Amino acid sequence: MSEFSCVDLPLDVEGGELRLVDDGALVRRSILPGGVRVLTERVPHARTASVGMWVGAGSADEGVDRLGSTHFLEHLLFKGTRGRSAQQIAERIDYLGGTVNAATGKQVTYYYGQVVEEDLPGAVDLLADMVAASRLAEADMELERGVILEELAMYDDDAGEVAHERIAALVFGPHPLGRPIGGTRESVSGLAHSSLTAHYRDAYRPRELVVAAAGAVDHDVLCSLVLGSLARAGWDCADGAPPAPRRRRADIVYGAPQDAAIGRSVEQAAVIVAMPAITDEDPRRYALFALNSILGGGTSSRLFQEVRDKRGLAYSTYSFPGLYHEGGLFGMYAGCSPADAANVTALMEECLEAMAGGGVGSAEVETAYRRVRADVAFGAESMGSRMSALGRAELVRGSLVSREESIRRARAVTAEDVADLAADLARAPRSRIVVGPEAAFSR
Template sequence: MNVEITRLSSGLTVVTETMPHLESVALGVWIKSGSRNETEDEHGIAHLLEHMAFKGTARRSARDIAEEIENVGGELNAATSTETTSYYARVLKDHVPLAVDILADILTESEFDEEELRREKHVILQEIGAANDTPDDIIFDRFSEAAYRGQTIGRPILGTPETVKGFTPAQIRNYLSRNYTTDRMFVVAAGAVDHGAFCKQVEERFARLPRTPSTTPVLETARYIGGDVREDRDLMDAQLLIGFEGKAYHMRDFYCSQILANILGGGMSSRLFQEVREHRGLCYSVYAFHWGFSDTGIFGIHAATGGDDLPNLVPVVIDELRKASETIDQQEIDRARAQIRAQLLMGQESPAARAGQIARQMMLYGRPIPNPEMMERLAGITTERLTDLAGRLFFDTVPTLSAVGPIEQLAPLADITTALSSPGFQTKKAAG
C-alpha cells in the first residue's frame, strides 16, 4: 500500500493513497458519528444535517455548490449511517483544491437558513414516505427496532415525520458542535493525489473546525434484546428477515462471522441460494449478512417469497442453520476467502472504494489494514471455529424476526424459537 498518514496540529487526521496511473481523485471527510450519536429529541438530525450541509454557506448558495463542482465535471455527495457520516467528492486531479474548498465550506460555514431548512424537511418527509412504501427497505428498520428495542441504535436513520418537522437551526448547530470535531474526523483521498500538497490544502481550509466537542458526545451502550415485528400488507411477496446478535468489529469472531455469512448466503454457490432457491424453488431472493458495530452486531438471513411458501421456507432456512453448526467443508471456506480477497483487490482499482475502505479502517482500527494482514486473519479460520460459532450464534441467542407482506401463514416466533432448539423439527416441518 502506498498509504501516507499525517495528523495535523489541529488534531485532524489526513490519509492518502497515491495511484499515479489515474487522472482522478476520490476524496472526502468521514466523521465517527451517525444516528446513534443523537439524543432522544434529535432522532433524524444526523441525516438532516447531511442534507443541510449542501444548502448554502456564508460564501456559496446551494446552487453555487452544485454548479461549481459540476462545472469541472466533478461529483459531490454524502451519506449517513448508524455510526458514521461521510461527505465525499470525485474530481480530476487538477481540481482537488476546489473539492477540498467546497467540502471545508459546507462543514465549517453552513448557514442552515430557515427557508432552506423548511424545504429540506419536506424533501426528507417524502424520503420517509418512500421508505415506508418499500417493503425491502422498511423490513430492516423494523428488524433493528425489535433487536434493539427502545435504544438509539435501533431507530430508523431518517427519523420520524414528527421529529423532522420540529428541528431548528439551533438544534442542528448543537449536534454539529458536539460531534463534528477534529478528534472524530478523517480526511481521506485516493487516486492521483500528492500527500504533502493535499495536507497543506486541508490544513488551510479546515482550520475552523473545533478540536473538542462542546459537550460530551452521546453513545448509549447497545443491548441486544430480540423480538418479533410483523406487518400484514396486501403485497405480491412476503419480505422475511430472521437474525441473531452478531459480533462487534473488534471481537475475535468478527471475521469468522463474515466467512460464515458468505458460506450460508453470500452468492449463487452459497448453501441457502442452492437449497432454498435452486433446489426447492421457495423464493426468488435469499441471502445472509453480518453487520458489525462498535459494540454489537447482527447476523441475518433475508428472503423474499410468496406468502404460501412461508410454511416451507422457514423450516428449510432453520435446517440450513443447524447444518452449518454441524459441518462445514474446507472448500467452502476457501471459496469464501477467495471471494473476500477478490472484493478487496477489485476495490483497490476504484479510488472511491479505496478511499471509503481506508476511512472505515481508520475509524475502526486507527490504521489502514494491509490486504496481506487481512488475508492472514482469514487464514486462521478453521471448520471447527465456524461450526462452533454457528452453534453459538443460532442456538444460544434470542432470535429477531421481521416480516412484511402476506404473512398470515408465517409461524409464531415461539415456534421458530422452538425449532432452533429442537433437533429434527425443521426437517419434519419442511417435509410436511
C-alpha cells in the same frame, strides 16, 4: 520517519505522523492544527483521487430531541453556504465532472468527491465550504423537510427496507444502534431548527473532522489545501488542539428475542431472521465473513440453493452481518410470496442449523476464501473504497489492517472455525420479522 508495512496498526500515533506502505501504496496520517486528522493513500499510476470529509457522528449519537438530525444535516449542507447558493454548489459539482455526494450511517457521516487529479483542489475547497460554512437557514430546513419526508415514504413502501430497518431495533433493543438512520416521520416532522443547529455545532468542529483521500494525492499538498480551505470557510484551527476521541457507546445489552409482523399492501413479503453476533473487534470476524459467504453470499450458497434453486420460493435471499464495537447481529433475508413466508423462515433457520451441526466442507471454505480475496482485490481497484477504508479505520476501528493481512487472516479460517461460530449463532436467541400483507403472518 521510516516506512514500514501495515499489519494491524493503531492510528493513535505519538505526534500524529504516520507513514506506511501497503501493497506499494504509501499511506500517511497527520494531525493538523485544530485537531483535524488527514489520512492519505497515494496509489502509484492512479489518475483520479477520492477525497472525503468525515465526522464521527451518526444516528446513534443523536439526543432524544434530535432523532433524524444527522441525516437531515447531510441534506442541508447541500442547500447553501455563506459563499455559495444551493444552485452554485450544484453547478460546481457538475463543473468538477466527477462525483460529489454524502452518506449518513449509524456511526459516521461523510461528504466525498471523486475527481481527476487536477481537480482535487476544487473538490477539497467545495467540501470544506459545505462542511465548515453551511448556512443552515431555517427556510432551507423547512423546504428540505418535505424532501426528507418523501424519502422516508419511499423507503416505507419497500418491504425489504422496512424489514432491515426494524430488525436492528428487535435485536439491539433500546440501544442507539437500533435506531433508524433517517429518523421517523414523527421525529423529522417535529425536529426544531435549534436542535438541528445544536447537533451541527457539536459534531462539525475541527477536532471532529477527518479528511481521507486515496489515489493521485500528495499528502503534504492535501494538508495545505485542507487548512487553507477551512480557513476560508471560517474555521479557526488553533494549533495544539487534540483530535476528539473516538465515540464509544455503552455495550449492547441484548434482551429477549422478539417477533414482529408489519402490515404492508405488497405483492412480496420480506422476512428476516436475526440474532446477536460478535463485535467488529472479535478475531472470529474472519470466520464470520466465511460463514456469511457459505450461508448466503453467492449462487452456490446454502440459502440460494435451498430457498431459490431447489424450491423456487424466492428470487432474492442472502445473509448479512452487522458488526459494531458495542455488539453485533447476524441475519438472513428472503423476499417471497406471503403464503410462503412461514416456510421460508423455517428453511433459512434450518440452513444455519445444518452448518452448526458441523456440516461445513473444505471446498466451501476454499470458495469463501476466494470470494474474500476477490473482494479485497476489487476494493483495491476503487479509489473510493480505499478512501472509505481510511475514514472508517480512523473514526470507527482505530487501526488499519493491510490488504495482505486481511487475506492472510481469511486464508487461516478452517471448516471447524466456521462450524463452531455457526453453532454459537444457532444457540443465540432469534428475532424474526415479516413485512407484508396479513397472509404472511401465519406460522
